[in-house]
Amino acid sequence: MAEIRLQGITKIFDKKVRAVDEVDLTIADQEFMVLLGPSGCGKTTLMRMIAGLEYPEYGRVSIGNRDVTDLPPRRRDISMVFQSYAVFPHLTVFDNVAFGLRMKNVTKAEIKRRVEGAAELVQLGPYLERYPAQLSGGQRQRVAVARAIVMEPAVLLMDEPLSNLDALLRLNFRAELKRLVGELKTTTIYVTHDQVEAMSLGDRIAVMREGRIVQCGTPMEIYDRPATQFVGSFIGSPPMNFLRGRIERSNGHVQVGLGDQTLTAPSTLAGRSAGEVLVGIRAENIEAEAAPAAGAIAARTEVVEPLGSHLLVTAAVGDQRLKIQARTDFPAQPDAPLWLRPEPDKLRWFDPESGQELDAR
Amino acid sequence: MTSIARDLPAAPRADREAVAARQARARRRLLGRGLLYAAAVLLALWVLFPIYLITITAFSPRDAVYDYPKQLIPGTFSAETMRFFVDAEGVLGALWNSVLVAVVTLIFSTLIGAPAGYALARFAFRGRDAFRLIVLSTRAFPIVILSIPLAVSFIEWGIYDTVWSVALMHTALALPFTVLITSSIFISVPRDLEEAALTLGCTPATAFVKVVLPLALPGLAAASIFTFVLSWNEVFAAVILTLRERTLPALVLAALNQSPVPFRLAAGWFMLAPSLIFIFVIRRYLLGLWGRVSR
CATH class of the missing domain: 3.40.50.300 (P-loop containing nucleotide triphosphate hydrolases)
Incomplete structure (x- = not known):
């Protein structure tokens, strides 16, 4: 022992x-x-x-x-x-x-x-x-x-x-x-x-x-x-994506606004008075679509890196950047629009000040 | 692939210019190298030529000393000059004293200096930098000022005019170097090795003996060359601290004014040879060990 x-x-x-x-x-x-x-x-x-x-x-x-x-x-x-x-x-x-x-x-x-x-x-x-x-x-x-x-x-x-x-x-x-x-x-x-x-x-x-x-x-x-933003960005390659958003409430639902778009947020976030929140999502938990789809976030392709097993796409949502892992047959073109659908249960929420994960379970 | 590319006719102009520039650079580097070697040869001659002259004259017949122009190629070999020197009053005794003093100095300064060097290398103690400075500053103390009071003390202690008094003095002179040189030697032995030994069951003392010491040995040998030569050549303290038990340099210095030229040359060679031999012997040992240890 x-x-x-x-x-x-x-x-x-x-x-x-x-x-x-x-x-x-x-x-x-x-x-x-x-x-x-x-x-x-x-x-x-x-x-x-x-x-x-x-x-x-x-x-x-x-x-x-x-x-x-x-x-x-x-x-x-x-x-x-x-x-x-x-x-x-x-x-x-x-x-x-x-x-x-x-x-x-x-x-x-x-x-x-x-x-x-x-x-x-x-x-x-x-x-x-x-x-x-x-x-x-x-x-x-x-x-x-x-x-x-x-x-x-x-x-x-x-x-x-x-x-x-x-x-x-x-x-x-x-x-x-x-x-x-x-x-x-x-x-x-x-x-x-x-x-x-x-x-x-x-x-x-x-x-x-x-x-x-x-x-x-x-x-x-x-x-x-990851318990904090630091852990999320230290572990994983590419590191976890973090987007800054604003908590909004509309007819009973809690949403997080990213620029002029919104993400549905868990109701536990409602406890927080309206303010900023960090959304964390890993590159492989975002699905990329070439055409507009309901609930998907509109973004613009910036860089496409073919890595053999997949494509690493850098995309911009408003003025924020994130990396997406896309299938190799995805028709990615620099400057082309694309639509992102994050897996809802893979979204992580962090306090933008302390970087601590918000207990949204 | 590259050989095919090189064989292609008519390389583009830019390529040819690049090649020309590279050749010019290479020529300049070659020239720099040549100058460096020339300087090295000059310096070596500067040191070696007098040694050579002393050596051939010391082993020529006594008359050859006065030959003019000097013969650069040794003529007849003769031990006459050397025998004259060796047979002179007190020379063998002084030689023995010199060896004894140098060896005792070596042992003392290593026993005292190496632990201090180790402490400087490994431990961050209060006043370490000040200690380093003080150790070095003792060298700024003129030997003259040290020698007279020391002579008085040695007379009181009854060790005046013995090998011990000179050896103690030489130890004091050698210590600053021993401390600083050994400290840099110990620094060059990676701390990791010592720590690895500690995790493998060693006490700090056994780790030192089993790991640090074997690795520091070449450096310590180099430091000992330095100490040996320093003691072997030191003349001032030796003259003041001895009367009858002269070391070789002290004896030669005292006899210099009254002695004929062949005697001086023979003495010069005799002073030179042991340090040269000592350096050569230890140097080979140094290279052997380092060659094996370094990656």
Whole structure:
């Protein structure tokens, strides 16, 4: 059992910068948790505090019901994969992987067995006698992973392990990592700024911004029901569209006016006194029509980007822009009019001031 | 594909102009390169020629020293000049003292300087920049002012005119460099590696010994060359702090006025050779290690 419990974790740099600000998070045993956020959001600092490489000013860290807040890394039963790989250049692959086991005084035969086992798992078998300088970036990354998993830790920490690999390698290694961690069933925390990585790997994702967790949930929850405008625009490619509208009431119905057109809004929005509201909708949840249709919003095509599997259309509604995913056979032409039909149950409503989702369920 | 394109006749005019411009640029770069090499050769000669002259004269018969014009190609080899120098009163003893002082200086300054360098490299402590500045500013202190009171103190402590007093003085002289150089060496060892060791069961001390030290070794060796040569060549403090237990430079300096020219040349070569050998030996070791470690 290695549940991780973070309570009120706060890290202050230079006496004023709150890099991590009162974070509460519980990660279940065997869970794969992704910390996702833009650079400087505090995700790496948070992970380093779980590793013991950094100590929080306030708050407690516990791993498997053991308070480890004041323990050094070696007493926490964790292993970490660093963004830079941090493979020891003066040691062979074998010695790199064996490093931690030797520190724990494991017997020679046992070390050999476990190192070879771990090397097999990450397909490094033939390279055990090489030095890191003789390996490619991807292979060095495997060494770093093998070195971490060979310890059979309670918690596996990974700090942007794929960010230094090139795109194709990253795609392959991502899937491999998912399989590997799935087999190991180790509680894992994974830091990344890449939302695709986060979506593909995580059991749950904690989206961070300015030292706080803005939303924590399964990838689909976060994709479908972003808690704030920030989450909606950070996750998904293209990001969620946001249109600014005005709440209007006409004979009992609530509507949101976009320029001179209107969208039907859920009645729960009626509680808000007339004012502005942000409508969020994902590109794939808007249907594009080439001819006027009842209830569709008139727009003008600005840019058409054929992406193979679909067209990415940038359209203007009044003076606001949004992206639509259209079928490849859609007759899109720059400057041509088109009509948009958003799926009503995919519309999300946000407060334009705070960016928080308005509870319209 | 490209070879076909190149074989096409009559390239458009704009293309030809571009090619001409590229060639002109290449010519200019070649010229710049040539000048650079010429300057490098000149500088190398500036340093090497006197060394060469000293060497051939030191190994020629004594009369050859007075030959004019000088012969650039060594004539008859003779150890006579060298033997004269080596046999001279106190030379071997001074040589031994010099080696001893340099080695003790090396050990002291590394033992004291490297930890300070490590602290400067890794820890953000209050007054770090001030410390760096103060360390450097000790070099602005004239040795003359330091030497006399030190001589008095050493006499009181009973270590005046010993290898130890000179070694202590040289350690003090070498420390600022040792501290600053080792700090830059430790900075160049990525912090991540140390942290990785910490997560793999190391204490800060074992992480240092098992990871930082092996990686810093080439740099530390380079720093030690510097210290060795500094101590080997230092003459002023050595003259003031010793009477009978002279180091080689002190002995040579004291004897210089009364000695014949062949003696001076032989002494010059003798001062030069060990530092050159030391540098060559350690340099090969440096390149070997760096070649393996760097990607």
